[in-house]
Amino acid sequence: MASLIPGYEYDIFISYRQKDNKYDGWVTEFVDNLKRELEATFKEEISVYFDINPHDGLLETHDVDASLKEKLKCLIFIPIISRTYCDPKSFAWEHEFIAFVEQASNDQFGLKVKLPNGNVANRVLPVRIHDLDKDDIKLCESVLGGVLRGVEFIYKEPGVNKPLTSEDDEKKNLNKTKYRIQINKIANAIKEIISGLMAGEVVVSGKEKVESKLPWEEASKGGGKFLWKNQQVLIKVSYCPISFQQFSFCYYLWFMFILKYSKSTLLKN
Numbered sequence: 001m002a003s004l005i006p007g008y009e010y011d012i013f014i015s016y017r018q019k020d021n022k023y024d025g026w027v028t029e030f031v032d033n034l035k036r037e038l039e040a041t042f043k044e045e046i047s048v049y050f051d052i053n054p055h056d057g058l059l060e061t062h063d064v065d066a067s068l069k070e071k072l073k074c075l076i077f078i079p080i081i082s083r084t085y086c087d088p089k090s091f092a093w094e095h096e097f098i099a100f101v102e103q104a105s106n107d108q109f110g111l112k113v114k115l116p117n118g119n120v121a122n123r124v125l126p127v128r129i130h131d132l133d134k135d136d137i138k139l140c141e142s143v144l145g146g147v148l149r150g151v152e153f154i155y156k157e158p159g160v161n162k163p164l165t166s167e168d169d170e171k172k173n174l175n176k177t178k179y180r181i182q183i184n185k186i187a188n189a190i191k192e193i194i195s196g197l198m199a200g201e202v203v204v205s206g207k208e209k210v211e212s213k214l215p216w217e218e219a220s221k222g223g224g225k226f227l228w229k230n231q232q233v234l235i236k237v238s239y240c241p242i243s244f245q246q247f248s249f250c251y252y253l254w255f256m257f258i259l260k261y262s263k264s265t266l267l268k269n
Contacts, residue, residue, distance in 0.1 A: 014031055030183075129162075
């Protein structure tokens with residue numbers, strides 16, 4: 001099954017470590033459920049590449065299958081980010097994750113896509129199944145060139161850090177997330193990104209509206225700090241509706257008005 005957009009092999013590429021699928025087949029079940037959700041989200045058929053027997057280790061003697069490079073010609077890359085995925089020595093990291101970022105950065109769309117609402121999203125759509133060490137987060141962000149976000153499938157209790165499943169009780173989960181809702185979120189995210197790609201708008205760095213958190217993302221980092229606030233005006237560093245130059249000019253006019261008013265008052269006195 002070909003991609004919705006000519007020139008691409010698949011719409012979605014699933015990348016993961018075999019270690020994360022051995023215990024209970026979590027990745028296989030996730031892909032099956034995602035496919036069902038995509039059928040209910042798109043009128044068209046969405047093609048998904050998922051290799052149930054991927055390479056799990058990387059040795060210098062390993063020859064990379066040339067066909068893998070063709071399979072990486074996809075619209076969206078979904079890495080299953082776990083405590084084992086962030087390993088520069090693994091096949092998935094070197095020949096899938098990094099390879100896709102480099103390949104997508106140089107194709108007709110680029111790594112980032114302008115969404116129908118004007119926001120910008122990355123074509124790498126991470127699915128996080130564990131809370132990560134700081135070093136692993138930094139490693140991922142060094143490849144992505146930005147903050148690691150995505151859709152979280154993490155079940156948390158005191159002393160527990162495991163992938164979220166459909167059997168987990170959302171009331172006991174400290175993250176308060178439900179498996180079925182997260183599956184729906186990622187399907188909707190895929191639809192938004194593909195819609196943006198099919199619209200064909202090229203992202204020009206620095207000119208697009210970029211939000212710190214997209215609707216499907218569980219990003220812990222907030223926006224800028226409030227500078228000052230009254231009943232009519234609210235200015236926020238990261239999302240200020242006017243440019244710095246405009247603000248500076250308005251401040252200059254205000255300052256000159258106060259100065260002139262002060263002089264006139266002193267003269268009258």
